[in-house]
Amino acid sequence: MADTATTRGRTRKQTLASNVNIWGDPYLNTNFDLLDQQIDGVTTIALGTSTGTTLTSTNYATDQQRNKVWVFTGTSTQTCTATVPQVEQVKLVVNQASGPVVIAPAAGTPVTVAAGERAWIYNDGTNFGRGDPTLDKVRAPTASVSFNGQRITNLAAGTASSDAMRVGEAQTFVDTASAWANITGTTVTGTLYSAQAWAVGGSGVPPGGAAKLWAQQFGTDVDGTGYSAKEWAAGTRTTVDGTYKSARAYVSDATAQAGTASAWAGTASGWSSTASGWASTASGWSGTASGWAGTASGWSGTASGWAGTAAIWSTSTALVDGTYKGARGYAVDAAASAAGLNLPAITTANAGQVLTVKSDGSGYQVIPAKVCEGGTAGGTANVLTCTASPAATLARGVAISLQTGASANTGTATLNANSLGAVTIQKNGSALVAGDLPANTRVLLVYDGTYWQLSGGGGFTAATASDAATGTSTTLAVTPSALSGWTNALTELTPGNVDQANDFLPIWDTSASAMRKVRASALATIASMTTWNPSDKYSAMTLSNGNLTASINLSQGSVRATNSVAAGKYYWEILCINVGGAIVGIMSASGNIGSYPGNDAYGYAYEAYVGNKVNGNTEVAYGSVCVNGDVVGIAVDAINGKIWFRVNGVWQGGGDPTAGTNAAYTGIAGSFFPAFGSGSGGASPSVTARFSPGSWSSPAPTGFTYIA
Structure with a gap:
C-alpha cells in the first residue's frame, strides 16, 4: 500500500511494512527537513510584472507553499493573485512588490496584502482571514503609554467629526476660541465681536455699546440715542433724552414744589386747601420720582445681569444654556469638541478614576479605578441593594464586591447599586437559578454594559x-x-x-x-503510605529512595509491597528505570519471592520486557514491549477479582477498568500485594513504584483509589 502525505505540510506518512531499511534515510530525514521548512522557512516569490502566480506545492519535497514566510517582490503596480493550496495554514506575508497581492485558495475567500505591508494570515480549510491585531481590538491601557519618545507624524487633516486632529488644527481651534473670548479693538469676524468686547467695551466698543457702558456711562449717551442706567438714576441735566429727567432730578423738583405749597399755606388759611392740593401733587411727583428710581434700579440690575452673563459666557467650561459651553470651555477641550466629544471635567471628584469610552460610543466617561466595596447586600435574596464605595456607576467594567444576605436566591435576581436602578444579575450570560448566590457569601459582580455578571461562580463561604x-x-x-485568636508562638507537634x-x-x-x-x-x-517491604523481599533485591525504588542484579527474585489489595478497587504505577527483565503485578503471601510474580498460581503479572501477561508460569502475548522510562499502570478490582495493565496511559488488550471489561485476568480471589521481580537472570531490572496519587502520570480509572 502506497505511502500518504499529511494534509497541511505534505510530509510522508509511512504505510505499515513499507520502505524497509530506507525509512530513516532518506524518508525520515526528509520529513525533518520539510518540518523545518514549514516551521521557520522563508521563501521569496518574484512576481516581476505578472498578475498571477501559483505557489509550488509538492508532496515529500521542498516547495514554496510550505514555508512559514512568503516574501513577494516585483515591479508591477497591478494586483497580482497568488493561488495556494486550500488547507489549514498560518503564514506571514511580506509584500515588497509595487502592487497589492491577493492570496487566494482554490475556492473560498481570499485575503489582500497591500504593497509594502506585512500581515499574518490564516486559512481555516476554506477561507483566508487576517490574523494581525488592529488598534480597535487591542485592550485599552489603564495608564499613560510611551512609544519610546516617538510621536505620530504626517497625520492627514480630518474630514469627519470623528477624525483625530493634528496639533496645528487643535491650535487653530484654541486661537479661535481665545479670539471669541478676549479680542478687543476690532471685530472677531465680519461684524461680530468677542465676549470681552460685549462685556466691558474698550477701544473697539461694538455698535450699541458694551454691557459695562449701559450700566455706568455718565454724562453722555451710550449709542447716540440711549443712556445708561446710571444716567437715568443720577443725571443732573434738564432732561436725559430731551423729554424725561433722571430720577434724581424728579426728586429735586418734587421737593421744590412741596416748598412752594408750604409758603402759600402760611399766607392764608383760605389757601390751605390749595396748599394741601399742591402737597398731594408734590407727593404724586415724589411717587413718580420713586417709580423712575425703581426703573433705573431695574436697568442697573439688567445691566448687571448682562455683565454677569457676559462673564459666564467668557469663563465657563460647562454648558451655559444647556447646549453651548463658555469660551474657556471650548478653548480647554477644543480638540475633543472638534471630534464631537466632551471630556469629563478635571476636578478632585474625578481624581484617581479611569477614563473610558461610553458603551454607546457617544463620548467619554470616568469609572472607579478599583473594585467598589458593596458591604453586605440589603433588600431581599432576589432583589439586592447596596451602597458601594467608591460610588458605583452603570459603566462597562465597573466591579462591585459584596457579601450576600442570610438567604440564598431562589431564582432570577437584581442589584440596585447606589440607587442607580435594579439591574438583572446574570451568570455566564444567563439568568440566575436558585442557589447561584449562596447565603453569607462574598461575590464579585462586573457590569457588562447591560447586566451585572456574576464572576467566578457563587463565591466562597468562610469557615467559622x-x-x-x-x-x-x-x-x-x-x-x-x-x-482570629491564633498565636504565633507555635510549638513543635510531638x-x-x-x-x-x-x-x-x-x-x-x-x-x-x-x-x-x-x-x-x-x-x-x-503515615502508612505503601512502599516496597524491606522485610518481604528476595535477598538479592535492593531497595532505595525511601523503599520505593527496587533493583535486582543477575538473579531471579521478587519483592512485595507493605500493604495488600483486598475488598476494594486500587490503582498504582511502576516507572521502568531499567526495563531489563522487569515483571510487575500482584503476588499473594504464598507466592515464591525467590522467583518472579506469575511464576506460580499465586501471582498475576505483566512481563514489561516482552509484552506478555503471565500466571501459573504460563505466558500469553498481550501488550506493548516497554523501554526505559515507560510507565506501567496496574488496576485491581479486588471486589470482582479482576486485574488490568496499561502502558504509558493506554490500557492493554482493549481493557476498560471503569466499565469492568476486557480484564487481563478474572476470577482472582484472596488477598494480594503489589509485586516486582526479574524474569531474566542477567537483565538487572530497576523500577520505582508510584503508590501516591501525586506521583501518577495518568489519572486512576473512575472508582479506583490508592492503596493505604
Missing part, C-alpha cells in the same frame, strides 16, 4: 469557629477572620503533646480541589 471544632471534612475557605481527638492539620485534597482538615488520630493511617 464551629467548623473548627467539629473535626469533619469541609471545603470552607479559611479567611483572616476565621484565624507524640507527647498531640491531642489526637482535637488537634487538626490542613491537607490539600487534589481530587476535590479543596483544603481539608484532618484529625491527628488519622495521621497514623496517612
Whole structure:
C-alpha cells in the first residue's frame, strides 16, 4: 500500500511494512527537513510584472507553499493573485512588490496584502482571514503609554467629526476660541465681536455699546440715542433724552414744589386747601420720582445681569444654556469638541478614576479605578441593594464586591447599586437559578454594559469557629477572620503533646480541589503510605529512595509491597528505570519471592520486557514491549477479582477498568500485594513504584483509589 502525505505540510506518512531499511534515510530525514521548512522557512516569490502566480506545492519535497514566510517582490503596480493550496495554514506575508497581492485558495475567500505591508494570515480549510491585531481590538491601557519618545507624524487633516486632529488644527481651534473670548479693538469676524468686547467695551466698543457702558456711562449717551442706567438714576441735566429727567432730578423738583405749597399755606388759611392740593401733587411727583428710581434700579440690575452673563459666557467650561459651553470651555477641550466629544471635567471628584469610552460610543466617561466595596447586600435574596464605595456607576467594567444576605436566591435576581436602578444579575450570560448566590457569601459582580455578571461562580463561604471544632471534612475557605485568636508562638507537634481527638492539620485534597482538615488520630493511617517491604523481599533485591525504588542484579527474585489489595478497587504505577527483565503485578503471601510474580498460581503479572501477561508460569502475548522510562499502570478490582495493565496511559488488550471489561485476568480471589521481580537472570531490572496519587502520570480509572 502506497505511502500518504499529511494534509497541511505534505510530509510522508509511512504505510505499515513499507520502505524497509530506507525509512530513516532518506524518508525520515526528509520529513525533518520539510518540518523545518514549514516551521521557520522563508521563501521569496518574484512576481516581476505578472498578475498571477501559483505557489509550488509538492508532496515529500521542498516547495514554496510550505514555508512559514512568503516574501513577494516585483515591479508591477497591478494586483497580482497568488493561488495556494486550500488547507489549514498560518503564514506571514511580506509584500515588497509595487502592487497589492491577493492570496487566494482554490475556492473560498481570499485575503489582500497591500504593497509594502506585512500581515499574518490564516486559512481555516476554506477561507483566508487576517490574523494581525488592529488598534480597535487591542485592550485599552489603564495608564499613560510611551512609544519610546516617538510621536505620530504626517497625520492627514480630518474630514469627519470623528477624525483625530493634528496639533496645528487643535491650535487653530484654541486661537479661535481665545479670539471669541478676549479680542478687543476690532471685530472677531465680519461684524461680530468677542465676549470681552460685549462685556466691558474698550477701544473697539461694538455698535450699541458694551454691557459695562449701559450700566455706568455718565454724562453722555451710550449709542447716540440711549443712556445708561446710571444716567437715568443720577443725571443732573434738564432732561436725559430731551423729554424725561433722571430720577434724581424728579426728586429735586418734587421737593421744590412741596416748598412752594408750604409758603402759600402760611399766607392764608383760605389757601390751605390749595396748599394741601399742591402737597398731594408734590407727593404724586415724589411717587413718580420713586417709580423712575425703581426703573433705573431695574436697568442697573439688567445691566448687571448682562455683565454677569457676559462673564459666564467668557469663563465657563460647562454648558451655559444647556447646549453651548463658555469660551474657556471650548478653548480647554477644543480638540475633543472638534471630534464631537466632551471630556469629563478635571476636578478632585474625578481624581484617581479611569477614563473610558461610553458603551454607546457617544463620548467619554470616568469609572472607579478599583473594585467598589458593596458591604453586605440589603433588600431581599432576589432583589439586592447596596451602597458601594467608591460610588458605583452603570459603566462597562465597573466591579462591585459584596457579601450576600442570610438567604440564598431562589431564582432570577437584581442589584440596585447606589440607587442607580435594579439591574438583572446574570451568570455566564444567563439568568440566575436558585442557589447561584449562596447565603453569607462574598461575590464579585462586573457590569457588562447591560447586566451585572456574576464572576467566578457563587463565591466562597468562610469557615467559622464551629467548623473548627467539629473535626469533619469541609471545603470552607479559611479567611483572616476565621484565624482570629491564633498565636504565633507555635510549638513543635510531638507524640507527647498531640491531642489526637482535637488537634487538626490542613491537607490539600487534589481530587476535590479543596483544603481539608484532618484529625491527628488519622495521621497514623496517612503515615502508612505503601512502599516496597524491606522485610518481604528476595535477598538479592535492593531497595532505595525511601523503599520505593527496587533493583535486582543477575538473579531471579521478587519483592512485595507493605500493604495488600483486598475488598476494594486500587490503582498504582511502576516507572521502568531499567526495563531489563522487569515483571510487575500482584503476588499473594504464598507466592515464591525467590522467583518472579506469575511464576506460580499465586501471582498475576505483566512481563514489561516482552509484552506478555503471565500466571501459573504460563505466558500469553498481550501488550506493548516497554523501554526505559515507560510507565506501567496496574488496576485491581479486588471486589470482582479482576486485574488490568496499561502502558504509558493506554490500557492493554482493549481493557476498560471503569466499565469492568476486557480484564487481563478474572476470577482472582484472596488477598494480594503489589509485586516486582526479574524474569531474566542477567537483565538487572530497576523500577520505582508510584503508590501516591501525586506521583501518577495518568489519572486512576473512575472508582479506583490508592492503596493505604
